Structures are given as structure tokens and as C-alpha cells.
Amino acid sequence: MSIEISHVSKRFGSFVALDDVSVSIPTGQLTALLGPSGGGKSTLLRIIAGLERADTGRVRIEGVDATDLPPRKRNVGFVFQHYAAFKHMSVRRNVAFGLEIRHRPKAEIRERVDELLRLVHLEQFGDRLPAQLSGGQRQRMALARALAVEPTVLLLDEPFGALDAKVRKELRDWLRRLHDEVHVTTVFVTHDQEEALEVADEIVVVNEGRVEQIGTPDELYDTPANDFVMRFLGPVTQLGDRLVRPHDLVIGTGDAEPGAVTGRVTRVTRIGFEIRVEVTTEDQVVVVTLTRTRFRALDVREGSTVHVALAPEVVAETVEAA
Numbered sequence: 001m002s003i004e005i006s007h008v009s010k011r012f013g014s015f016v017a018l019d020d021v022s023v024s025i026p027t028g029q030l031t032a033l034l035g036p037s038g039g040g041k042s043t044l045l046r047i048i049a050g051l052e053r054a055d056t057g058r059v060r061i062e063g064v065d066a067t068d069l070p071p072r073k074r075n076v077g078f079v080f081q082h083y084a085a086f087k088h089m090s091v092r093r094n095v096a097f098g099l100e101i102r103h104r105p106k107a108e109i110r111e112r113v114d115e116l117l118r119l120v121h122l123e124q125f126g127d128r129l130p131a132q133l134s135g136g137q138r139q140r141m142a143l144a145r146a147l148a149v150e151p152t153v154l155l156l157d158e159p160f161g162a163l164d165a166k167v168r169k170e171l172r173d174w175l176r177r178l179h180d181e182v183h184v185t186t187v188f189v190t191h192d193q194e195e196a197l198e199v200a201d202e203i204v205v206v207n208e209g210r211v212e213q214i215g216t217p218d219e220l221y222d223t224p225a226n227d228f229v230m231r232f233l234g235p236v237t238q239l240g241d242r243l244v245r246p247h248d249l250v251i252g253t254g255d256a257e258p259g260a261v262t263g264r265v266t267r268v269t270r271i272g273f274e275i276r277v278e279v280t281t282e283d284q285v286v287v288v289t290l291t292r293t294r295f296r297a298l299d300v301r302e303g304s305t306v307h308v309a310l311a312p313e314v315v316a317e318t319v320e321a322a
């Protein structure tokens with residue numbers, strides 16, 4: 001394990017930001033701290049970085065007890081949402097900064113900076129000033145700068161949070177590819193479940209100062225530990241007294257299967273390649289999402305009486321899991 005957080009608690013006045021949190025973060029992986037705003041993700045990241053002190057608990061990084069070490073002795077690299085670059089220095093010098101203050105030989109610095117600029121696809125931009133870069137390019141420069149000193153751990157706090165949706169998505173793919181190349185243990189904070197599901201090897205769900213669940217994207221999505229995780233990770237709907245995913249449901253028009261609920265189709269909406277069907281039963285509205293092909297084959301419309309049940313393959317999986 002690269003980072004071991006054990007029994008960490010943190011209060012701000014009487015407010016409990018972290019409540020007895022224990023997490024192990026594996027070496028070489030990309031781990032997301034995911035959760036709603038104010039849940040404690042950034043506080044946890046800042047405690048790993050040494051920018052904040054835990055009231056109780058310990059932090060070990062690569063086997064070394066880092067709890068009492070200042071940030072510069074932890075060998076961690078950070079990137080924040082609003083990255084403060086040296087405005088009057090070129091991109092190259094910004095990236096080289098950490099190496100220069102460590103008095104590395106000039107030739108070594110030049111070589112390393114070239115390599116980093118290549119890695120973050122900024123090789124043509126080395127001589128520009130940070131103000132002459134786009135937001136996405138600036139964040140890539142920030143990553144190159146953080147990686148320059150070969151940190152043991154890279155910590156990213158909503159690194160793409162301030163960028164527009166399209167650039168965000170591009171950088172997300174890029175981060176994944178970068179990580180496949182560099183393999184530095186990386187922890188990144190996000191409140192965006194799609195970002196975490198797409199990019200991370202492992203996700204730690206943090207809510208109200210506690211860890212709700214730790215697992216791979218598939219584990220969290222398919223076997224959430226509780227309703228909170230289930231709701232946070234994707235769309236949900238209620239079927240009877242169960243919380244289920246709308247795309248795990250099927251609609252039937254013949255005889256009702258055991259466990260099915262019966263209702264009327266009250267709304268049909270097309271969302272991209274999916275069709276969202278609202279079925280109103282005696283006491284609830286159930287949402288089902290179907291592919292267009294499946295929907296067409298069904299031949300139902302608003303007003304049709306239908307049955308809704310859990311898809312047979314999902315029932316089989318649930319039985320297997322239990």
C-alpha cells in the first residue's frame with residue numbers, strides 16, 4: 001500500500017469534517033475520492049499532503065509515518081483547481097522550477113523538461129507564458145510541474161473543475177492515458193461520479209466526513225454498500241420497496257410475472273439513444289430506460305397498461321451475489 005490513513009479525524013471548531021476515517025490507497029493506481037460537496041474529500045487530500053493536520057490518526061506514505069512531516073518532506077506533488085503558475089516565467093521555467101530549486105544540473109533539467117512537455121503534449125508551448133495557454137493547457141502544465149520532481153504520490157484536487165464540459169472530458173481521457181504511462185500513485189478529488197467511474201482504478205466514496213464504500217468502479221456500481229452509494233453513482237428508481245437502476249428493469253405487456261408491478265405508461269421521453277418510460281402504478285412512479293430497439297419491439301405508448309420487473313439477468317446476478 002502506498003498511502004495508509006488510519007483513524008483520522010478532523011474538526012473545524014465544532015464541525016466534524018472527518019470522522020475516524022481509515023483508507024488504504026494502493027501503489028501505482030489512480031484512486032478517486034468521490035462525494036458530494038462539503039463531504040470532506042479536500043480535507044482528506046490536504047491531510048495526506050500535509051497542508052492540514054489531523055486532530056487524531058496517522059498517515060503513512062510508502063511505509064513512512066508522515067503524520068508529523070511538513071509537506072515538502074512528504075515527496076508529494078499537487079495540482080489544484082485554480083493553479084497558481086509563475087506568471088512572468090515561461091512554461092518551461094514553470095515546469096523546471098522544482099528541479100532548479102533542488103540545484104539539479106542544467107543538462108539534466110533540460111532533458112527532463114523536454115520529456116515532461118512531451119508527456120503532457122505541450123512541446124510547442126515551452127516558450128509561452130502561462131497567460132498564453134488555454135485553461136486545459138495550463139492544467140497540463142501544472143501536472144508536468146508536479147511530476148517534475150518525481151513525487152511518490154500525486155494529489156489532484158478537482159484538477160479539471162474550472163474547465164468547460166468538453167475540455168474536462170478530454171483531459172479526463174488524457175489523465176487516464178498519462179497515468180498508464182507514468183504509473184505514479186495518484187489520488188484525485190472529484191464530485192463528478194462519471195469522472196470517477198471513467199478514470200479511476202479505485203473509488204473511495206466520502207460523505208459527511210465518513211467513508212461510505214471503497215471499491216472498483218464496477219463494484220460500486222453493481223454492488224453498492226448502501227442507498228447513498230447507489231444514488232450517488234448513477235440513476236435510480238423505486239420498484240416496490242427496492243431501489244434499482246432504471247436500465248435494470250424490463251417492461252412486459254402479457255401476463256404479469258411474479259414480482260412485477262402493474263401500471264400505466266404516463267410519459268415517454270427520448271434521451272439520446274435511450275428511451276425513458278415512466279410507469280405510474282397505484283402508489284409510485286417507476287422509471288425504466290430502454291434502448292430504442294427494445295422500446296420499438298414493445299409497441300407501448302402513453303396510456304398503455306404494462307408490467308415492470310427486474311430484468312431476469314439482474315435477478316440471476318442478485319441471487320448469485322446473495
Ligand SMILES: Nc1ncnc2c1ncn2[C@@H]1O[C@H](COP(=O)(O)OP(=O)(O)OP(=O)(O)O)[C@@H](O)[C@H]1O
Nearest residue numbers: 012017035036037038039040041042043044189191
Ligand atoms: N479551514 C476550514 N475552516 C472551517 N471549515 C472548514 C475548513 N476547511 C473545510 N471546512 C469545512 O469542512 C467541510 C469539508 O470540506 P471539504 O473541502 O473537505 O469538502 P469537500 O468534500 O472537498 O467539498 P468540495 O467538493 O465542496 O470542496 C465543509 O463543510 C467545509 O466548510
